[in-house]
Amino acid sequence: MSKGTVLISGLNGFIAAVTAKYLLENGYSVRGTVRKSSSAAPLVEGPLKSYAQTGALSVVEVPDITVAGAFDEAVKGVNAIAHLASPVSFNFDDPDPIIKAAVDGTKTLLNSAVKAGPQVKTFVYLSSIVAIMTADPAPYTFTEKDWNNWAEPTVAEMGKGTPGPVIYSASKAAAEKAFWKFRDDIKPSFTQTALNPVFVIGPALIAPKTAAEVGETVRAIWNIFSGGEFPPPGLTAGLGNTVDVRDVAAQIEYSISHPEETNGERYISSAAVATAQSTADILRKAFPDAKGRIVEGTPGQGYSPDYKLLDKENVQDADGSKAKKLLKGGEYIPHEKSVIDTAKSFAHLV
Template sequence: MSKGTVLISGLNGFIAAVTAKHLLDNGYNVRGTVRRSSSAAVLLEGPLKSYAESGALTVVEVPDITIPGAFDEAVKDVTAIAHLASPVSFGFTDPEPVIKAALDGTTVILNSALKAGSQLKSIIYLSSIVAIMSGNPAPYTYTEKDWNNWAEPTVAAKGKDTPGVVIYCASKAAAEKAFWKFREDNKPAFTQTSLNPVFVIGPPLVAPKTPSEIGETIHAIWNIFSGGSFPLEELTPGIGATVDVRDVAAQIEYAIAHPGETDGERYLSSAAVATAQSTADILREAFPEARGRIVEGTPGEGYKSDYTLLDVENKQASDGSKARKLLKGGAYIPHEKSVIDTAKSFAHLL
């Protein structure tokens, strides 16, 4: 018997596709939304084919998530909602449509949820570390108590001159604030939980067919694996922290399965700190045949052997201990495994 039906918005996204597979594997039915049905074909004809054929997975079109009522049909009879659809890029040039999509998409699905029926028990919102990063001077360790209080004012002051990464930060901060304001204003019968992961790496559910299909958050690993040069600094923007997409999926499932425990909670999901040098070292060790291609740099320099920076002076860090408790065994996937499995997903392109 199914554990219930989970609505996942943006099914064809990197995190959403992995989450769908995880939920299906663990006994849930999944209803996924996409802008166009054709965009789900690679999943329905590939790794999720058996679930689609059995009826455990269904797909519905929601062409524009910002239109009021857009999710009214999609939410019918679902027992949980994982709102994972949101624009993700660090190259945005115009803040208005990006913030509108993130903000309105969140409020629209929440308003539809009010019409879903009493069987709806929980909504999980995929926020981000950028909604937490408050710009506190280093050394500083971020927790769920922190809020981004600078990105939206920056957008208001600079408009289209705002850097793309700041636009993204503002969109996530605005949308999560709206998510919690909705809970305060409406006091819905269903529970609400947010997951705030750092830079998400790990293998995509569908291996990319070309380098251009490699997702933005794993593209840095591709650059190093394919022989690109690198600076000896954090591999990812901001605090350099990473978490595996499979752990994010498992944390979403935990929140769905334990609505009472996770109601009203934020979870900062953070497993390790990556640098370009640590990534090169991991890849050169795991793929000896690629050592002639992968830049050597200065092995072992600039990072800790356990991939943490929590006690390093003049660094900003993130505390993922609260979200770690949602995982089986209370442990994140080892960072080396995340990097290696990510590289395996595009090794065929070299």
């Protein structure tokens, strides 16, 4: 017997695909939305084929998530919704369509959820740490009480000249604010929960076929593994606070299966702090044949043995302790395993 049907928006995304597999393995049925059915073919004909054959996995086309009523058919009969579809890039150059897609896509799905009726018990929204990151100077530790209130005004002032990371930050902050405003204004019968992960690493459900297909949040690991120079620190480097995609999937499932406990809550998913040096050290040890390719740097320098924040005076941190309680055993996947498993997923490309 299925535990119920979960609608996952953006099924072919990195986090969404892993989440779908986790839910299916744990007794749920999954209905995934994609812009075009063909984009889900690698999943349906690949790692999720057995679930598609039994009917536990189905795919629905939603060409434009911003159109009113776009999800009306997709939500019929589902018991929970995981809204994971959202534009993700640090190279955006025009804020308007990105913010519109993030905000209107969220509102559209929420409205469809209300129309679907009382069988929809919970709605989990995948936000981001950038919706939390304030402009407070270091040292500062972000918690679920914090809100990004600088990105949207920056976009309003700069327009098309806004840097890509700021556009992305504004889109996530605006969308999550719309998510909670809906709860306050409409007071739907279903519960609402937001997850705010930091950089999500770990193995993709489908390994990339080319270097260009390597996901943006794991690209820093790819660059180091493939022999690139160490990137400078910063948001766009893809280093800093990290969490494994498999943990994010587990936290989404926990939020679905414990709706009353997680109702109205935000959860920062953050397991460890990665640096270029720690990543190189992990990879050089795990892949001895790659030692001649991976930059050595200064082994052991600049990071703690448990991969936590070392420079607490000059860096902002994120507190992932609240979200850790949603995991089986109450612990995140070890950082070394996350880095190694990520590299294994694209080792065939080197």
